Amino acid sequence: MIDDFAKALPRRKSVGVPVGNVMVGGDAPIVVQSMTNTDTADADATVAQVSALARAGSEIVRITVDRAEAAAQVPHIKERLERIGVTVPLVGDFHYIGHKLLTDYPDCAAALDKYRINPGNVGFKAKRDTQFSQIIDLALKHDKPVRIGVNWGSLDQELLTKLMDENAESATPVSASAVMREAIIQSGLLSAERAEKLGMGRDKIILSAKVSQVQDLIAVYADLARRCDYALHLGLTEAGMGTKGIVSSAASMGILLQQGIGDTIRVSLTPEPGGDRTREVQVAQELLQVMGFRAFVPxxxxxxxxxxxxxxxxxxxxxxxxxxxxxxxxxxxxxxxxxxxxxxxxxxxxxxxxxxxxxxxxxxxxxxxxxxxxxxxxxxxxxxxxxxxxxxxxxxxxxxxxxxxxxxxxxxxxxxxxx
Incomplete structure (x- = not known):
């Protein structure tokens, strides 16, 4: 029937993950999230921007936690937001030294509602597994979920080299881009498997597999969705500026959402000079609304x-x-x-x-x-x-x-x- 083409495919069944007061995945509506571009060590600027993003409709906000000064401010930022009635969940974005910051600043670990881990830079060689385990142990201690966020630009090079070598020896080799996509997927799935072995439940794990090209994003998430039931966070690594960023995000995520794939989205727009950071929230809301998944504004x-x-x-x-x-x-x-x-x-x-x-x-x-x-x-x-x-x-x-x-x-x- 022609009416069947006017509907999205049934939503992929995923395991729901509570992030603060927001549920991601399961039967929950698709969640809009965003990220600040302030220096988290600057509490005033970060409180102001988180508040603005939340007022614009962001249901989860991610903040950079890249050094001691930033980690020290996180509990104060959380407290100040709560005092002005902003209860949006905060996600800590960690690279390289997340294990150390979460250990040295337990109040930061307790204040955050989720930890984002990049398996490509959580550690290298012998340290990788140890430092990844440290973050998972801390998440378990504080009862926090994690997002295992793989990015093509910081992909695990050992895994990528291994798959490239295997492909070179294969009787039916595939393209380099196909190997890269497989490495992204395996990095996420292997990391999630490791987290489960350390005691983390599937209801505490969200996966993302971000790239910059529209067709690659569609291919990666379509394959990833078939191979697991973890909640999935959609988004391009960087969508770009202005119209290009909006079109790239809508084209890639729109196709995936129509296929029933995706539990939370972020539109990674590059703000224009003097532009408003909340624009990415508006675009994400409009994408979900025009496709009939959510209603945010008339x-x-x-x-x-x-x-x-x-x-x-x-x-x-x-x-x-x-x-x-x-x-x-x-x-x-x-x-x-x-x-x-x-x-x-x-x-x-x-x-x-x-x-x-x-x-x-x-x-x-x-x-x-x-x-x-x-x-x-x-x-x-x-x-x-x-x-x-x-x-x-x-x-x-x-x-x-x-x-x-x-x-x-x-x-x-x-x-x-x-x-």
Missing amino acids: VVAACPGCGRTTSTVFQELAQDIQDHIRVSMPKWREDYPGVEELNVAVMGCIVNGPGESKHADIGISLPGTGETPSAPVFIDGEKVTTLRGPGIADEFKQMVLDYIEKRYGNGTKSSSDAA
């Missing part, structure tokens, strides 16, 4: 414009409403439960305007070039009024706010109510 649909829409009124109105919604959402979530499911349409001419507006919860069809200067408004599929004159935009914005108050203000709105 959707504002607007036509792209053409020769019939020489006026910019519909564009300005759509932007005004969208900006107002995003600014208002922290309060609206409390005052108007279910408001994130609202659909608003702001259309620019008579061709598709009335039809699109009827399919939204509330919509307006503004006049295009040469059309009568009037704008019919539709609520729940029915035309309720026609706006005219220079105040059309302000009148419609007020109608949207009135609609939200009426429909969601009693706190009983749900998806089933709209069916």
Whole structure:
């Protein structure tokens, strides 16, 4: 049936992992997470950015713990966040000396909600297994989950060399990129197996296998998902800046999510000069929302414009409403439960305007070039009024706010109510 193609595949069954007050995997919704770019030793800057990311909707925030000064500040950062009502789980990102920092700073180990381990640099040669074991033992001591995060740029070179040598001797050798992908997968699975042998349950282990190229990411996670039931963290190692980063993240993760793969996502955007770090949270939310997996904010649909829409009124109105919604959402979530499911349409001419507006919860069809200067408004599929004159935009914005108050203000709105 053609309807089958309009649905994502059933979600892959994974083992749920509690990270602070957030569940990752199992039957839990796909989780949005982010990472700070502040120096964690600067507690003021880190508290401010974690708070901003959490307010933007990040459900887990990762912070760098790279040296003693950073580790010493982690418990103070956690305490200050809790004092201002920010309870987002904090993940410590460790490379090279995580075993030492977690040992020397037990308050840091206790304050963090999860430890991220990179098996490619947790230690080298004889020290690797010992230092990996130390981190797992500390996670068990403090009852913390771990993410075993493999990155192609810091891949275990011993494992990669071994697989390259085996491939060279094979009667049916594969490409170097295929060997690299297999090394990434094996690094994660072997590390998880080692963690289990040390006593860590599967409900304490999350895996990630990050690369920079879209096709490689899809191939790695599709294979990894078939070979284990650990919760999976999706994301490119670095997506890039601006449009390129957004498209790369959406293209790669969108395909995997449609296949039912992925329990938590991070969009690793490079911020533009002076840009806002919270942009990566917005993109992650929008990806999940447009694919129908989560609802975070009301959707504002607007036509792209053409020769019939020489006026910019519909564009300005759509932007005004969208900006107002995003600014208002922290309060609206409390005052108007279910408001994130609202659909608003702001259309620019008579061709598709009335039809699109009827399919939204509330919509307006503004006049295009040469059309009568009037704008019919539709609520729940029915035309309720026609706006005219220079105040059309302000009148419609007020109608949207009135609609939200009426429909969601009693706190009983749900998806089933709209069916």
